[in-house]
Amino acid sequence: MSSGKRVSGGEHFMVGDHACAEGALAAGLEFFGGYPITPSTEITEHLSRRMPELGASFVQMEDELGSLAAVLGASAAGARSMTATSGPGFSLMMENIGLAAMMEIPCVIVDVMRGSPSTGLPTAVGQSDVMQARWGSHGDYSIVAYCPNSAQECFDLMVKAFNTADEYRIPTLVLMDEVIGHMTERVMIPEAAKIAFSGRKRPVRPPQEAAFLPFKADGDGVPPMAHAGEGYKVHFTGLTHDEKGYPALNAEAHRALVTRLVDKVRLNAAAIVEYEGLHLDDAEVVVVAYGCTSRSARQAVLTAREKGARVGLLRPITLWPFPEDKLRRLLRKGVVKRFVVAEINMGQISREVERLTQIPVLRVNHPGGAMILPEDILEAALS
């Protein structure tokens, strides 16, 4: 599919990876730096065709370290920038995710999850990067991670991811999985005018007028961003820095900076968090599932309801921040007796749920290579 237009408005029968790429283009993607890796390759491939015809820059880098480094450079110059990868490449990006968080350079990183660890199962599904996505780079920082469960959401959440990255000046992750990346479904792409856009907060005063403090945050914890080449004096470093951006290697500066980096997302969680709930009002058993597994879970919940069992579904759309307020509210009602957490890993998001509750949390796990079947979730929900 090649419309020659930035926003390919209309109805398409489109594979998830391409929907992701089209979402990025619709959001205004101007720079892609990446290295192809299954099962994300179709994103890279599609953008390599589409971006040149739009006058946008596509660069196949030498590896994933270079990929994210190039993305950060392009973004610092003002371009909406992204990369796409899978497990092994995602691991190589960890260092620069921390750098992006520290230098507050917005970027979007797509990780299409496959069977892991290491090279694992290149062509088969996994969901075992979700904790790495949150904690993979050393130190305390915050990110947002979206998790689509359909080709349509691959498109929609890419648009959101760019807006969120810009709004909070953070690396924003889109955690797809092999099944979602490789399945073809109907995708409705709106007209260009209907694509939501919220860009970066920018300096108000021109560079000549007054000294600009590139890391002085406003009340929301986010500093306005000057772009390279505009004339503002900006110093970027991975070292702990003061509001000028200069290294400040002491505990007070570190406290101020790291607290703010963490709080940007923590204190704005209510505005960022997204989830989908199904039959939660009277649910005694709440199934928590995300990505492709949430589709099995939805089928399991609907079957359970047909059998008269009070089972509901909580699907985090943002895995990070985790929809913990929603979970707490559910608990406060006192109706929920049990959680079932289904995921294609050996138990990762189940830890988040366990952390928030004293009631039993049943895990339905598969180490990767195949989807969890609705029957398996149903059995756990009814047990």
Next chain:
Amino acid sequence: MRTEIQIAGFGGQGIVLTGLLLGKAAALYDGKQAVFTQSYGPEARGGASCANIVISDAPIDFPLVTRPDVLVCMFQEAYAKFRPGLKKGGMLILDSGLVRPSPMDASAPSIFATRLAEELGKKIVANVVMFGYLVGLTRAVSFAAAEKAIASTVKAKTVTLNLKAFASGLDQVRSKAAR
């Protein structure tokens, strides 16, 4: 109602395109829900190739084909590999020139798709002949939707040929019904 259709053959036969056409016809032109997936990875290279389509009136949750209601086989190896997975009482459709079925499948609907394609001048459209036969037999999608899917998917200069191939497959169903 949820219908699972599996189309299996040899890499290069256009199996994946056939699956895409079916799913697209359902999802974009018949107003139904459809999910299309394909065999992927080393197992898909130089051997059996497979397209999986789920079509439903309701939203499709579990996206994969597990127990197909309809299985199309366009190669002997594919028949051997996928035949055991066909749902009991499901419909098996064969390319007579390429699959020699076991005696229990002797009465399965079959068509000389590759030969019919050759008669149209291009062996390469055998998959679309089979698409016509499949749609005629199962009515999984409407004829109009199938034709629209073809016209909006294949290269412009091959649309006429592909529509002819589709009609040729469809005719086989009609002529058998008339017999």
